[in-house]
Amino acid sequence: MNLARSWSILRKDLRIGPRSPVVLWALIVPVVLTVLIRGVFGDLFADQPSLGIADEGSSTIVAAADHLDGVDVRVLPTAEDVEVEVADGRLDAGLVLPAGFDDAVRAGERPPLGLWLSGESLPVDRSVLTVAVLDLVRQVAGDEVRASVEIVEVGEAGLPIDLRLLPLLVLYAVAIPGGMVPASSLVEEKEHGTLQAVLTSPASVGDVLLAKGTFGVLLGMIAGLVTLTLNDAFGVAPLAVVLAVALGAVMMAELGLMLGAWSRDTNTLFAAWKAVGIVIFLPAVFFLWPDLPTWPAYLMPAYYFLQPAYAVGVEGAGLADVAVELAIGFGICLLLLPPVIAVGRWLQVRLAAGRLPAGEDAQPEPSTTTG
């Protein structure tokens, strides 16, 4: 394998990429789907956590809350209004300030404070809002928080549908550009006979596979990270999300190379992709319907990059929380390497035997008796 020659092939693919309908389709569809899903089900233009406040007295917290950065604050007339809005998922959290709350705090008492949290709110938003509320109370009391905060979860438990669809979107964004693009690029080279021209130069099958695989990893990462960015799903550990997407892109590129090397033509590739696609995309089902038993997802390779990305980006987990899944994902990438190398060798043997020829030139010559 020669890195300079692989780099030459990769440069050529990068140059051809923007002119290829397959590449454009692979990169644009996740973005379009994100906008559609968030437009229909989600809060496309409201990415700040929302807090409703009902003041039963005349607390200074209301005025202070109005100046909170990064929180969308709404003042509501009654505690019932707050509860209804939170329960219906229109607010992430609601705060009810009883009459005389400020005085009680200043007098050193620990008055009760009701904080309603929507069952559909993001864990990361809940954390932000809880800290913000405690900070508001601290401003009234001085350094020490002199309130007993009672957190009540109301409304239907579980994440909203746009967030439950996110794993499917991310999977699509990583799998199609990361896997399908290198596979179809390889098949196209076989069909057009350009692979033969490349292999007649000093370049080897290994050089070609390395270049196509790198191309897939780059595209898969770009599409995956763009999708996560559009969905504001990097959580508190962006590095862990990037790592998970990178592992996913490598995994998909390896799969794509195997399918591309094996497939004789585009039709075969699409048929194979459909069959393998069931295994690739199945883990997304368990995020979409979290009540399903999740153990079958553990058997799917894609789970081990999807789960860490989801846990960190949506559920607010940290790098340490997903280290095991990431390690397993890394292991799967390593395990897939020998099959990729084996399929590459198989392709070389098939080409040398005239069994996997490309284009018209590739067909075994017609019977010599028919001329």
Place this chain on the structure above:
Amino acid sequence: MASALHAERLRFVYGDRVAVDGVSFAIAPGEVLGLLGPNGAGKSTTIKLLIGLLRPQAGSIEILGMAMPQQRTAIQSRIGVVFEEKNLYPTLSGRENLAFFARLFGLHDVDLDHLLERVGLATRGRDRVSDYSKGMRQRLTVARALLNRPDVLFLDEPTDGLDPVSARSIRTLIREEADRGVAVLLTTHDMYEADELSDRVAFIDEGRILALEAPEQLKLRHGQRAIRVRYREDHEVKEATVPLDEAAGDQLQALLGREYLLTIHTEEATLEDVFVELAGRRLE
């Protein structure tokens, strides 16, 4: 003179179909060897074996003193190949195609403009290949084969289906390269092209070489020379062909004595005739 290419008893079978069966030949530097045969005779397979795309099931190949496929990479850096199909990247320009392949050869100082000029594409180098005509694409594949100033050129049907002007320009290039000392293996089913370009011709059919000689020698050995006479008799135009053998004198004398002689032509055997005699069927 040491041969630039030496193939010995090559054999290759696709499934249960024998494509190349005991083919042996050598090409000297500066020599053009035409491999002539009908479609499916084994020409393209022979080339694929020689350039390392297929691995022979028997026999040996030595190119520029190196063994194929054992020293494939070293050999491939010194050969040029024109495929029958126009396997270029259609969304890249002609220049970009050449630049890409130059990089694969590790060449960074190739004068692409000069190369494009040599194949008559100087003004179209920056156009996408998808906008090229068939002839232009073929000329570009010839330019690609010449990128590394090869010592051995393999040309698989380089003028197939081209207009006469494009075909002529490619033949000129082939001759120029041979004059530079390049060994050329040319496969074609066009007997006129083979006759014009080749120093020697090998007839191949059903994977076997039937004859290998200079075109003139083949024609002399296997063809029949004759004189064709057209004359008018009883208000009709008639034609007679007189073989140039021992008995030709009397017949010719009789024909020349006629009053209304219209035309007299010598008729030499063609490579097609030779092939028919050797293979028992026509080239196409």
